[in-house]
Amino acid sequence: MDLQQIYELVVVGDAPGVEELVEQAVGTGVPPLEIISRYLIPAMTEVGARFERAEFFVPEMIIASGAMQAALTVLKPLMAEGQLDTAGQVVLGTVQGDVHDLGKNLVSVMLEGGGFAVTDLGADVGPEAFVETVREHKADIVGMSALMTTTMPAMERTIQALIEAGLRHGVKILVGGAPLTQAYCDQIGADGYAPDAPSAVRKAKELLGIA
Numbered sequence: 001m002d003l004q005q006i007y008e009l010v011v012v013g014d015a016p017g018v019e020e021l022v023e024q025a026v027g028t029g030v031p032p033l034e035i036i037s038r039y040l041i042p043a044m045t046e047v048g049a050r051f052e053r054a055e056f057f058v059p060e061m062i063i064a065s066g067a068m069q070a071a072l073t074v075l076k077p078l079m080a081e082g083q084l085d086t087a088g089q090v091v092l093g094t095v096q097g098d099v100h101d102l103g104k105n106l107v108s109v110m111l112e113g114g115g116f117a118v119t120d121l122g123a124d125v126g127p128e129a130f131v132e133t134v135r136e137h138k139a140d141i142v143g144m145s146a147l148m149t150t151t152m153p154a155m156e157r158t159i160q161a162l163i164e165a166g167l168r169h170g171v172k173i174l175v176g177g178a179p180l181t182q183a184y185c186d187q188i189g190a191d192g193y194a195p196d197a198p199s200a201v202r203k204a205k206e207l208l209g210i211a
């Protein structure tokens with residue numbers, strides 16, 4: 001089978017087609033991680049690029065996202081399989097005011113594949129919700145995603161809320177999202193930045209000293 005078709009069908013947003021191809025691919029032994037890294041992430045990057053060139057508009061993006069989610073629905077249970085020991089507890093969310101969750105969802109799936117237990121709070125997550133969940137799950141890592149320059153400051157507010165709640169010392173803070181940089185990570189006092197989902201897993205392990 002032509003795996004490149006997975007990429008093509010995500011870009012044009014053919015969810016049933018993507019689901020079928022991904023099922024076939026895993027059936028023939030293609031590793032889920034390879035499907036995500038080689039086809040799904042590049043496809044969503046291309047969708048983002050077309051949007052920026054005004055070749056795609058919001059409806060096309062939403063349809064493409066649906067196709068990527070369909071692929072993740074097939075892959076997610078396979079990635080968590082056989083992971084008895086957890087590398088650590090991660091609380092993950094897109095920060096307040098920001099609804100972009102596609103990249104965060106990829107990070108979530110990859111972290112689970114890497115042996116982490118992930119509590120995904122979804123998108124538009126306020127500082128209080130992060131704080132409460134970190135306390136409740138005794139999280140090792142808080143992962144925050146922001147896709148807009150206007151929502152990046154919500155990361156700093158969340159870190160401040162963790163400090164005020166006395167939880168900062170017990171948790172590592174990992175940040176990511178297209179507008180983020182290592183410099184911004186350092187500026188707000190986070191512990192780690194990763195530019196994509198595969199490196200997010202490496203960074204998470206590094207932060208916990210299990211790299």
Ligand code: B12
Pocket residue numbers: 041044045047048049051052058061062065097098099100101102103104106107143144145146147148149150174175176177178179193194195196197198200
């Ligand atoms: C898809 C998309 C949408 C979709 C979101 C669907 C969804 N469910 O997520 C919809 C249509 C809903 C949308 C809405 C809006 N969007 Co929009 N959107 C995008 C777009 C095209 C792609 C984002 C994406 O999904 N990329 C693909 C994923 C796979 O990549 P990623 O998110 O970067 O994630 C990767 C890494 O960053 C990293 N990562 C991500 N999170 C994390 C977290 C951690 C902890 C780590 C370690 C790593 C990590 O790993 C991921 C996988 O490799 C971007 C443009 C762009 N090129 O980024 C604009 C963009 C982000 N949107 C933008 C805007 C302005 C909006 C809107 C305000 C309306 C509008 N004018 O379009 C609303 C925002 C509403 C809100 N309050 O949030 C702007 C933001 C500008 C800014 N201020 O910075 C952008 C940059 C487009 C632009 N150039 O104008 N959008």
